[in-house]
Structure formats: C-alpha cells, structure tokens
Amino acid sequence: MAKTKLYIARHGKTMFNTIGRAQGWSDTPLTKFGEEGIRELGVGLKAAKIPFRAAFSSDSGRTMQTMEIILRETHNQDLPYRHDKRIREWCFGSLDGGYDGELFQGVLPRTVALATGKPDDQVTYPELAAGIMEVDTANWAEPWEVIKERIYSGFEAIAQRLEASGGGNAIVVSHGMTIGTFIWLLDEKRGKTPLDNGSITVVSYDNGRFTIEKVADMTYRHKGREILDKKK
Incomplete structure (x- = not known):
C-alpha cells in the first residue's frame, strides 16, 4: 500500500x-x-x-x-x-464579515475569555473560540x-x-x-x-x-x- x-x-x-x-x-x-x-x-x-x-x-x-x-x-x-x-x-457568527482589526484588536481583546494581555500569537484556539462565543449575539458561533x-x-x-x-x-x-x-x-x-x-x-x-x-x-x-x- x-x-x-x-x-x-x-x-x-x-x-x-x-x-x-x-x-x-x-x-x-x-x-x-x-x-x-x-x-x-x-x-x-x-x-x-x-x-x-x-x-x-x-x-x-x-x-x-x-x-x-x-x-x-x-x-x-x-x-x-x-x-x-x-x-x-x-x-464567526454575527461577527462574520467584520473587519479583522475591529474583531481581533478591538472587540475580542475586551472579552472575559481574552482579557489576558497575551500577544496575538500566544492566544490559544480554545481561548479564541470562547471569546467569539462571548460576543456573538446571533448564537451561531x-x-x-x-x-x-x-x-x-x-x-x-x-x-x-x-x-x-x-x-x-x-x-x-x-x-x-x-x-x-x-x-x-x-x-x-x-x-x-x-x-x-x-x-x-x-x-x-x-x-x-x-x-x-x-x-x-x-x-x-x-x-x-x-x-x-x-x-x-
């Protein structure tokens, strides 16, 4: 094989x-x-x-x-x-189509899940998923x-x-x-x-x-x- x-x-x-x-x-x-x-x-x-x-x-x-x-x-x-x-x-749920800068440097760093102060390249995927769910008003994420x-x-x-x-x-x-x-x-x-x-x-x-x-x-x-x- x-x-x-x-x-x-x-x-x-x-x-x-x-x-x-x-x-x-x-x-x-x-x-x-x-x-x-x-x-x-x-x-x-x-x-x-x-x-x-x-x-x-x-x-x-x-x-x-x-x-x-x-x-x-x-x-x-x-x-x-x-x-x-x-x-x-x-x-990304209700955030789909939003500008990357607003999403990754604006909205998500202010979430409870991502308020760790970590640089972007150190944020884990589980943390990112939790942050997206926290701010997704449509509950699609x-x-x-x-x-x-x-x-x-x-x-x-x-x-x-x-x-x-x-x-x-x-x-x-x-x-x-x-x-x-x-x-x-x-x-x-x-x-x-x-x-x-x-x-x-x-x-x-x-x-x-x-x-x-x-x-x-x-x-x-x-x-x-x-x-x-x-x-x-």
Missing part, C-alpha cells in the same frame, strides 16, 4: 482577504490576484510530478474555485473530487469542543477514505484557521504558523496517526511563478 499523504492548500486570496474582513462561513470569490496565485500553485504542483489520487475541499465557494484551478493546472480534471463541510472555516471535533474528524475521514482505497496522495483545499487548528491539535507550536493563501501543508497518515511533514510551504507557488514568468 502506498503511503497516505494529504497536501492541504489554503484557498486563494479573496475579496474579503484583500480588504481585511473576517470571512468565516460567509464567502467571497477569489480576486484576479488570488486566481493567479493559485495558478502558480497548480503549475508548481504539476512540475513536482506529485501523483494525486483524489481531491477534497470544504463546501465553500472560495475553496471550490481554488480546487477548480488546481485541477486544471495539474491536468487532473478527472480526479475523484468530494466536498466536506467539516473542513469549513470557523464560524461554535464552542471549541465542536470546532476541534468537526475539523479533526473531517481531515481524519479524508485520510481514512484514501487509506482504505490503497493510500497515495490527496490534494485538499481548506481555510487558514481550519488548517491552523488541525495542525495545532497535532502540535501546538506548529499550529500557530502563519499560512499564506496558496501555501501547502503536508501530513501523512498511518495506523490511525497523523505526522506533520511540512507547514505553510510556499515553494510550489514560487516554482510555478518561475515557470510562468519564463513563458512570458
């Missing part, structure tokens, strides 16, 4: 990413710049000659748009492709126990499905905080690594256990940009 490995991409840059709004379960399309970035990723993955056996994304429009470009550029349009809502982004269960089980189900079919590589498109949370559950230090749009995080899966191989790797995008620049 081939080694089971997930290549997890963060979706391309969107309208809300560009203007600094928290996207969550709301959705905006990739910008022209975002599409070009994912084209670079696809070209870089093709150049690396990674044989993908399956494709998975969340059910959000931005991840599906990203996957469409990746599959086209890697010539994998016929690859089996499934959506899984468990690997959606976090839900998920508690930490629900967030971690849905995200881990989503990636685990993908790995198990791939393993059951003989292993190999899957291309997966998800979201910044979702990927960060998954990696944090495996290794808290590496789970706080910033993830650029179009970055690749690689995990392998064997005997019910995940192993982190790479986090936030931008080399595929950089290689793709080199190739495209040479063609101009």
